[in-house]
Structure formats: structure tokens, C-alpha cells
Amino acid sequence: MKTIEISGISKNYGQVPALRDISLEVNQGEIFGLIGPDGAGKTTLFRIMTTLMLADTGSGTICGMDIVRDYSRIRKIIGYMPGRFSLYQDLSVRENLEYFATLFGSTVGKNYDSIKEIYSQIEPFEKRRAGKLSGGMKQKLALCCALVHKPSVLFLDEPTTGVDAVSRSEFWKMLDRIRKSGVTVFVSTPYMDEASLCDRLAMIREGRIIGTGTPEQIISAYPYRLLSVAGGNMYPLLKILRNTEGVISCFSFGNALHLAYDPEKTGLPAILAKIRENGSEDCRIREITPGIEDCFMQLAGK
């Protein structure tokens, strides 16, 4: 039995479709990432799976329980961390934790072991109001509050948005440890670089799943070859390359261009010649393996 199984979920806000025919399966004990830009429908999908919202069509189960019919039983076994910091700012760290433990019919003492590792980091600030914590500490507290009742499935909606890079990588290490304790983690993020940290992932765009699988599967399914072009006058180059025969796409990617080409129609020498022809002699060009973001761009462009 899959831990999370949803099929054919659609949801409209008035005339605007938010989710269109979403189907997903998540296995027990894995970190499943939902990757997509802002406004792709991630939060809506979370709300439907956490029984906070009803889908227009489609059905789903969490640990075998129906997300509509058995909502009260599901609410007992899931932990949910919404996208925004959603704890009580005027309560102290300890008060927040104790309140959420009580709310789920548990106590901090009983489940201290499961949150110890994370909570020990914010324990020195126990008496501080939650609103006065730094971003990283808020996020740790929110995670503690979502974990304090030992849920079987943990839903994290953009947990790393607005958190600095160090805290982000720390956070993913924590997720890894949570997974090892047997909890299934369903996490969403707008950051493509976090995708490789998931066991499996689904890419979502404009309410549609455009690709799913392990990070390796998604990368190996990339149908084209990819060049990184750096240096020279980037913007005119971008425009020229986009109009070159056999080039599928060309995007600016940090301080380089990622150029995808169809190896059946063109090759590296032809593209090199094209670049030289336009006077960009000093470009550093190398063949690279695609990242998740390249795959996302390719799938999104279809």
C-alpha cells in the first residue's frame, strides 16, 4: 500500500483552474518533493491532501484513509507545516510547543525523543516569544510543532522559503533524519537545487504535473544535449543562439547560458562556429549534464 495515493485531483478557484488532473503516489518512508514555481498550485494540493480543502474532482488516500470521508482520522496521523510561519507569535517557544502537543492529544514529555535533536537547538530560547525568533529558528520551532505528536506523514509546504542557505542545508539534513525514523515526508519547494535531495519528486507547473520520478530518472530522461556558454556579450548571443538551427532552447542560467540542442540536427562544431561568427571569441563552452532545473525548463516548454 502506498502511503499517499491521489488520482485525478482538480480544483478551480472560480474560473481559474489551480490544479488539473493531478495523480501522485508516495511510498512509505521516502522524502517526496513537489517542485514548482510560485503559483503552480503547490499549496492548494497540500490543503487538499491535509483535508483542509475539498477537491472538485478526484480522490485520494493517506495511509489507506480517504481524504474526504476519513478526514478526522487522517488529521490524527499527519503533521502539517504551512508555508507561512503559522505559530502564535505572542506565545513563547515552549508555550507553542506545549499547545500543539496538547492539541494532538500528546505531551512534550512523551514525545521529547522524536524532536530532541531539533528542539535542543532552540531550547536555550525557550522563554522567548516566537515572533522574536530568527527565520531559521522559527522554522525549527514550526517543524518541532509539526513533529511533536509523532505523525506518520509529514507535510511541509515550502519549509525553506525565506531561510538562509546554511539553515536550508541544515534543514534538509534534519529531514533526512526524520525519514530514517520512518516518517514519510511530503515537501514542496520552489528551489530546484533542493530537488536532488528528495528520494522522488514531481514537478508541477500551472496546476499540472509535468514530470515525476527519482532525480536520476528525470535527468536521464532529458532528451537533448546541453552546453554551458559563459563570457562574451551574453544578451545578443542569447538571441542569436535561439535562432540557430537545431537549438532547442537557450536560457540564461546564473552567469552562463544553458543551451540545449538536438544532436540529430546539429553538433558542437556547428554551434561553436556560429558563436565565433558573431564575434564572441572568448566564450568558455563546455558540455554539461543537465540539472533538475534544465529538465524542468524542458518539460515546462513542451
Next chain:
Amino acid sequence: MKEFRASVKKEFLHIFRDKRTILIVMIMPVVQIILFGFAVSTEVNNARVAVCGDMSDPQIRRATERMDENKYLEITAILSSPGEITDLFRKNGADAAVCFSRNFGSRIPDGRASVRIIGDGSDPNTARMITSYISGVLQDTAADIDISVSGEKQSSMTPVVQLMYNPAMKSSYNFVPGVMGLILMLICSMMTAVSIVREKETGTLELLLVSPVRPLWVIMSKLIPYLLLSAFNFATILLLSHYVMEVPVNGSLALLSLAATLFVIASLAIGLLVSVISSSQRTAMLICGMGLTMPTMIFSGIIFPCESMPLALQWFSDIIPAKWFIILVKKIMIQGDGFTAILKELGILAGMAAALLAFSIKSFRTRLQ
């Protein structure tokens, strides 16, 4: 049950940690009672009266002294000609003037003596009050003069007006019930609505809904703290009005508390309804401030008597819970009515409270939209 207790405790922490809430809950009732009790008073105290007439006339002197002795009136000017009255009014030197006719004393026996009372009509309410005070005082004097002139009391029909329950016509008797209704209404509905909508805004409501706690308990844990707070407010208002405003509590205190509890439940339910329809704290404040306070002020009979409204508006005023509560408070506190006399109003209020509560709990969404 443990979840419920923790939620109530949490709600109280919110209240006590927010200075604005404390201010509204603890200070506002006191300020309003004192404001309405003292500042916004329609009573006339120390009205300044100018007298125009020949002060060597003993009858005029007698009447003037009579007015000066009255605790509500104060003679501030003696004028020699009526022409000076306008001038005095313009300078705001007097609130009313009394003008005795020429040869006042000597004309009394043949009944041609006349007195004119001139009020400052730019403030009609006060003018009406002052002139009626003065004419009352003058009527008494006239009766005395009659006796002294003819030696016997002439038979004449002079109505004696007596105001039961409030002989001194104290305005606090009207305002205390009104303010009580207003404050309980405002605190219960606004605070409840704002506290729920705040959780909507910050997203904590999402967490509450996702928790296994049943929505009914979530609602109750929101309502109970404000019910307790309003009990505290009710006691404060009652103590203040009794010991500071000297408004009596003639009826049973238990009955009064019962009426207040019913009214508070109705207000809490209204607050819950407001929280369902508003998406931001500002909207909730506006709806409560404008949408609830204004109709309560206007249609509950605090300021304008409902009886003098057009029929349609009278019907409208019937659906305002505050109107019934204020009637109840007046009946119990001031008239000292017992249970049987207030059965109708109590029944209406109880019905409203039950209906509003049932409807608001039903419309509280257990899911997000």
C-alpha cells in the same frame, strides 16, 4: 477536554499579552460609563439666568430669589431693559432670561402682570429644559403670590408632574443600560471576530483545523474567554453605575445576570458570524464598529426612542438584540420588575441567542474555502 483547557488558556495569554486588547477590554467600559455618566449629560446644572425687571418691586425680588435658590438655576445678571438680552445672549452671558412686565407687583391684583421667559433656541434641548424649569419655579411663586394677595388659595387646575422610578430625571438612568448593552455587544462580537480572523490571517487556524480537535471545541475555546471577560465587564459597569452614578439596582441581580448572559451569547454568536464573512482583521473591525455599533446606538432606544420612529424602522429595531437587552436592564434595574413581568423580552432574547448561536456554529467552516 485537555485540548479545550489548553486552548482557553492560550486565548487568555493572547488577551493579556496584547496591550491594545487589554485597553479595549479593561479601560473602555470604565471610560465609556464615566463619559456617558458625567460628560454626555442632558441634565441642566447651574443654568445661567438673567433677570430683567424693576428690582425695587418686592414681588419681582421674591421671584428672583426663588429662582436663585433653585439648585439648577443661577441668577447671573440683572438687566434694566429688555434690549440688553440679545446682547447678553450673543456674548454667551446667559442661557435664559426672565423678563418681568412693567409695574409687575401692582398689576398682580388685577391679573395683568406678565412674565416672559426667553430661552436660547440655538440649543433647543437645553433651552427646553431650562425654560420648563424656570416656568415651574415661577408657577410655584405665582401660587404663593396669589395666596399672599387674596389671602386664600384660588382654585385652579395645576397639573403636578411626577416621574416614577427616576424623580430627579437623571440621564444616567437611561445611559447606564444603554452603555452596558453597547459595551457588552462590542467586546463580545468585536473581540471574538477579531481573534478568529487573526488566526485566519496568520494561518494558525489552518493548524487548528488540521488538528484532531473537533471544530465545535475550537469555536467554544474562542467564545468562553470572551464570555468570562464580559462577565468581568458587566460587574465593573454595574459597580461603577451603582456607586459612582448612583443608579439603583431595584430588581434581582440574578435576573439581571441571566439577561446579560443571554445577550452576551447572542453577541458572541454575531462575532462568530462576522469572523466567517470577513477575511482580514480590518474588515472584522469595520463590520463590528460600523455595522453593529451604529444600528445598536440608533435602534436600541439609547438616544432616540423607538416609539417615535417610522413603522418600518420600528420593525427593524425589533431584530436588534441590544434593544431587548436594554429594555430588560431598564425593567430589572430601575423598575425592579420580577420574572413574570419580563418574560416576553427574556424569551425573545433567549430565542435570538439560541438561533444566532446555532446558525453561526453551523456556518463556521471546518475546511478552508
